[in-house]
Amino acid sequence: MYRIPKEEEIRGVLYKVLRRHGSFSSLNKLRHAILEELKKINEEYTVSIKRARIIAARAGFVKVNVKKKHGKKKFEKCPVCGGKLREIKNLSLLGKEVVVGYKCELCKYKGKIYEVPVRYSFHLTK
Numbered sequence: 001m002y003r004i005p006k007e008e009e010i011r012g013v014l015y016k017v018l019r020r021h022g023s024f025s026s027l028n029k030l031r032h033a034i035l036e037e038l039k040k041i042n043e044e045y046t047v048s049i050k051r052a053r054i055i056a057a058r059a060g061f062v063k064v065n066v067k068k069k070h071g072k073k074k075f076e077k078c079p080v081c082g083g084k085l086r087e088i089k090n091l092s093l094l095g096k097e098v099v100v101g102y103k104c105e106l107c108k109y110k111g112k113i114y115e116v117p118v119r120y121s122f123h124l125t126k
């Protein structure tokens with residue numbers, strides 16, 4: 001059996017572990033620390049790696065640094081927080097508008113076209 005904690009509970013735990021550690025060098029480490037704290041509240045609590053990432057990116061007190069590499073994937077939504085992406089456009093030499101990248105309005109993620117996130121680190125901002 002497992003239970004899904006509320007978002008506020010995860011946010012609270014997230015703040016606690018970041019206060020203690022200052023930062024985390026990977027999403028795995030962050031999720032592990034969150035999970036450990038959640039288990040203290042309820043043995044059956046669990047959190048997926050995706051949910052941990054999204055809640056951290058949207059928390060407002062976490063700065064997420066994203067390492068990217070060249071990839072083929074195009075994103076409809078922000079690959080970090082699932083928010084809405086805005087296209088970054090530029091003018092080509094011929095004066096045509098071309099999409100050169102994306103910016104997330106929610107978590108401030110910025111990526112060039114054909115860049116995919118490969119690694120995250122998390123830092124407390126407040």
Ligand SMILES: [Zn+2]
Nearest residue numbers: 078081104107
């Ligand atoms: Zn985002």
